[in-house]
Amino acid sequence: MGVKALIPAAGMGKRMGAGINxxxxxxxxxxxxxxxxxxxxxxxxxxxxxxxxxxxEIPYCRENVVERYGFAKVAGIVPGGSERQHSVLNGLRxxxxxxxxxxxxxxxxxxxxFLPLSVLRSSVEAALRHxxxxxxxxxxxxxxxxxxxxxxxxxxxxxxxxxxxxQAFRFxxxxxxxxxxxxxxxxxxxxxxLVERLGKSVHIVAGEYGNFKITTPEDLIxxxxxxxxxxxx
Numbered sequence: 001m002g003v004k005a006l007i008p009a010a011g012m013g014k015r016m017g018a019g020i021n022x023x024x025x026x027x028x029x030x031x032x033x034x035x036x037x038x039x040x041x042x043x044x045x046x047x048x049x050x051x052x053x054x055x056x057e058i059p060y061c062r063e064n065v066v067e068r069y070g071f072a073k074v075a076g077i078v079p080g081g082s083e084r085q086h087s088v089l090n091g092l093r094x095x096x097x098x099x100x101x102x103x104x105x106x107x108x109x110x111x112x113x114f115l116p117l118s119v120l121r122s123s124v125e126a127a128l129r130h131x132x133x134x135x136x137x138x139x140x141x142x143x144x145x146x147x148x149x150x151x152x153x154x155x156x157x158x159x160x161x162x163x164x165x166x167q168a169f170r171f172x173x174x175x176x177x178x179x180x181x182x183x184x185x186x187x188x189x190x191x192x193x194l195v196e197r198l199g200k201s202v203h204i205v206a207g208e209y210g211n212f213k214i215t216t217p218e219d220l221i222x223x224x225x226x227x228x229x230x231x232x233x
Contacts, residue, residue, distance in 0.1 A: 002103045003124055004171075005040045005049045005073075006091040009033050009061075009110025010080025021057070022214060023110045024064070028227050032214055033061075034069045035113035041071050043120055046106070048075040050094060052087040055079035085187055085194070089178040092171075100172025104128060107174070107191050108166040111214045114226060120166060123205045127168035131200035134192045135207040136161035164207045167191045173200060 009023040023033040033051075040046045051074060053061045058077050066074045078094045080087035088107060095105070104127045108115065119135055126133035139160040145153040167190065169177075177194040181187070188194045192202045210230075214223050 001128065002098060003046045003106060004075075004095060004098070004103060005046050005106045005108060005166075006052070006088065006095075007033075007036065007040075007049060007108055007110045008052045008080065008084055008087045008091065009036075010052050010054050010084070010087045021054070023053075024060075025214075025220060027113065027214075027220070027223055030069070031065055032113055032223075033110050034065050034071075036108070036110055036115070037065070037069070037071050037074070039113070039115045039117065039120065040108075041073055043117055045121065045124065046073065049073045050075060050091050051077045051110070052080045052091045053077060083187060085178070085181065085191075088191060089182055092175050092178055095171070098171050100175070101170060103171040104168055105171050105174050106166045106168045109213050112165055112211060113214070113223070114210050114212065114230075115166065116208055116211065119205065119207055119211065123166045123168040126203050126205050127170060130203045131173055132167065132169040132192060132195045132202040133205050134167050134202050135164045135205045135211070137164065137207045137209055137211075138162075161204060163190055163192065164211050164213075165190075169195060 024031045027035055040049050062077055076094050078091050081090055104124050106124060123133045123135055139157045139162055143155055143157055143160055144151045145155065173195060174191060177198055181194045195202055210226060214220055
């Protein structure tokens, strides 16, 4: 069994408003993306990592993240597409044609740096047993369905989960799901949704609330505090 990681980091980070793409913002003196890559570099069961970044940022990413911090597992830096889904497909295609049954692809956000190794391992194990694995956490707050400013429904939050990454699949399943979506011009909200629409069974892997995505200035402040708290002896 081989495990390959695909890390989309091609977002423009407009909500951050920092004049630099969010994956390169410094967190404790190091780019957010470098913190994320460290998780996979230290995971002995992950063989290769593929990064997807804007095409014009490939030299910068290679020099200032991959080479500067010595990430030996990065096997390719791939140009992204206009949407995250297109970027993931570019990454999948760059992997060539590994064994569709024995190769697991783990897709993880480049700006989600606090992924516990145990959660990563559990997602891989679940992907081997099922069609796919989705890391998620239960919804804490009451959720409302709203239209035109009016509440239509209050769904039972016991059945609601917040999707995170990683999302893990055997190579053949996720590659087929992305190719089919591209053929039909269908855009999903995440990789799991593409697999779900093919009638496949995606199983939940319990995540952690600390495995959050850094998308706003407030998130970066929270990330600094989280890192400080968890690095204190």
